[in-house]
Amino acid sequence: MLKKxxxxxFLICSFSFGEEIVIIGNKNIPVDTLSYxxxxxxxxxxxxxxxxxxxxxxxxxxxxxxxxxFNKYVLxxxxxxxxxxxxxxxxxxxxxxxxxxxxxxxxxxxxxxKGAIGYVSPKYVNDNVxxxxxxxxx
Amino acid sequence: MCSxxxxxxxxxxxFISFYPSFSESLVDYQFGxxxxxxxxxxxxxxxFAVKYEKTxxxxxxxxxxxxxxxxxxxxxxxxxxxxxxxxxxxxxxKKEIEDDEDEKEDDEDEEDDExxxxxxxxxxxxxxxxxxxxxxxxxxxxxxxxxIGQFITPIGLWNPVHIPPLKWTLIDPVTATKFFPRLTxxxxxxxxxxxxxxxxxxxxFVQKTKNINENHDNIKTDDFIGGExxxxxxxxxxxxxxxxxxxxxxKRDINFIGxxxxxxxxxxxxxxxxxYGKEKNATLSKDIRTSYYLQGIYRVFHKNxxxxxxxxxxxxxxxxKINAYLIxxxxxxxxxxxxxxxxxxxxxxxxxxxxxEIATSFSIxx
Numbered sequence: 001m002l003k004k005x006x007x008x009x010f011l012i013c014s015f016s017f018g019e020e021i022v023i024i025g026n027k028n029i030p031v032d033t034l035s036y037x038x039x040x041x042x043x044x045x046x047x048x049x050x051x052x053x054x055x056x057x058x059x060x061x062x063x064x065x066x067x068x069x070f071n072k073y074v075l076x077x078x079x080x081x082x083x084x085x086x087x088x089x090x091x092x093x094x095x096x097x098x099x100x101x102x103x104x105x106x107x108x109x110x111x112x113x114k115g116a117i118g119y120v121s122p123k124y125v126n127d128n129v130x131x132x133x134x135x136x137x138x
Numbered sequence: 139m140c141s142x143x144x145x146x147x148x149x150x151x152x153f154i155s156f157y158p159s160f161s162e163s164l165v166d167y168q169f170g171x172x173x174x175x176x177x178x179x180x181x182x183x184x185x186f187a188v189k190y191e192k193t194x195x196x197x198x199x200x201x202x203x204x205x206x207x208x209x210x211x212x213x214x215x216x217x218x219x220x221x222x223x224x225x226x227x228x229x230x231x232k233k234e235i236e237d238d239e240d241e242k243e244d245d246e247d248e249e250d251d252e253x254x255x256x257x258x259x260x261x262x263x264x265x266x267x268x269x270x271x272x273x274x275x276x277x278x279x280x281x282x283x284x285x286i287g288q289f290i291t292p293i294g295l296w297n298p299v300h301i302p303p304l305k306w307t308l309i310d311p312v313t314a315t316k317f318f319p320r321l322t323x324x325x326x327x328x329x330x331x332x333x334x335x336x337x338x339x340x341x342x343f344v345q346k347t348k349n350i351n352e353n354h355d356n357i358k359t360d361d362f363i364g365g366e367x368x369x370x371x372x373x374x375x376x377x378x379x380x381x382x383x384x385x386x387x388x389k390r391d392i393n394f395i396g397x398x399x400x401x402x403x404x405x406x407x408x409x410x411x412x413x414y415g416k417e418k419n420a421t422l423s424k425d426i427r428t429s430y431y432l433q434g435i436y437r438v439f440h441k442n443x444x445x446x447x448x449x450x451x452x453x454x455x456x457x458x459k460i461n462a463y464l465i466x467x468x469x470x471x472x473x474x475x476x477x478x479x480x481x482x483x484x485x486x487x488x489x490x491x492x493x494x495e496i497a498t499s500f501s502i503x504x
């Protein structure tokens with residue numbers, strides 16, 4: 001019974017707070033915030049620099065639920081449209097972002113690689129990375 | 139002959155590289171994204187296309203139209219290299235029916251119903267690879283990037299991705315093929331514009347020499363200048379372009395302006411381009427040509443797209459006023475593969491002629 005109550009409370013909290021995506025960057029990135037549009041342009045490889053630092057966006061695997069949310073709310077494309085976009089970019093000589101297997105790996109990569117940018121759930125954020133944008137999905 | 143051998147050796151090398159005996163750690167191959175060797179900054183890939191077209195006038199064309207090799211990569215943090223070598227029309231078999239226009243012009247008194255038509259049948263093999271694109275980029279920052287070499291003319295929506303595996307339809311709209319040279323050899327400055335949250339993009343280019351490879355261009359020129367700005371909205375992209383070039387064939391300077399729109403919403407995409415071309419210093423309206431297309435693409439099922447297009451082209455000088463309607467289906471069993479079926483109905487209101495055409499193609503990125 002107690003377990004059920006806890007589960008209901010958890011579900012209610014989940015609905016009221018919604019999902020969150022945190023855009024994190026390596027500490028050498030010379031800005032404190034990025035806009036939605038800038039994040040989108042970085043992940044579509046149209047924006048390559050932040051000031052004079054070359055940015056390296058990292059992605060999660062296509063089946064990761066957080067990536068699906070990121071595609072929907074930040075890139076505003078589903079997986080099929082995005083794949084066709086990268087087909088076109090391949091013809092222009094531009095590769096999609098590096099894919100890492102887990103959010104832990106994203107945090108580790110971003111903390112170590114100059115110019116790296118990633119997205120994770122809030123619980124993975126730590127002091128070794130810089131928070132550039134906090135997205136709350138209602 | 140030497141270039142043919144080199145091309146074949148290069149192709150064989152690529153295919154050998156796919157052989158599974160290669161260690162996975164040394165070679166990374168992704169279907170449709172090319173091949174990458176460990177510790178090599180370059181990626182190797184390419185595409186292939188074959189098509190068949192037939193008209194109601196009993197003309198047809200079977201064409202192994204394209205095989206191309208792409209080599210590209212970031213050489214340093216600020217420099218990029220790109221090479222595309224392609225062979226076009228490797229095997230072509232076609233039948234054309236032509237009116238004898240010269241004879242008609244020579245003898246003005248001749249009645250229209252006496253004009254002669256000729257049936258021309260061709261079959262040819264052609265392995266003659268040429269450089270399609272070859273350039274280096276230097277990236278100063280997001281606002282200033284420089285490209286030097288031969289590149290695709292950065293105008294409109296269709297031209298920048300005009301190869302068969304990427305196009306929505308096999309038949310190109312005239313708007314994207316008759317108004318400016320598809321390729322440019324020269325310098326291009328491009329990047330984002332540093333205002334309005336970087337929602338503007340620009341390209342400026344200039345050509346003052348002949349193309350590295352003129353054979354694959356639709357219009358030959360050695361004097362071309364132009365540019366385009368694009369503005370990104372949430373689901374909408376708007377582009378405005380203009381330029382001027384000397385058409386070497388007719389030895390005249392042509393000015394053009396263009397407008398493009400791309401709107402996406404859920405499974406729907408609407409694309410449109412408008413072009414207006416005019417001979418420089420022309421005082422008469424007879425040297426004007428204008429064209430637009432409006433195309434809707436709807437994802438009916440997963441990997442299946444329905445395409446509807448209306449196209450208009452008017453050329454005063456050559457007495458053309460064409461309306462064309464196209465319905466097409468683009469099936470992608472796998473994302474790098476495109477199988478197309480389409481039907482186009484075209485009517486010339488000035489000549490009072492109409493033509494119906496069916497076309498199908500298979501193309502693949504590898």
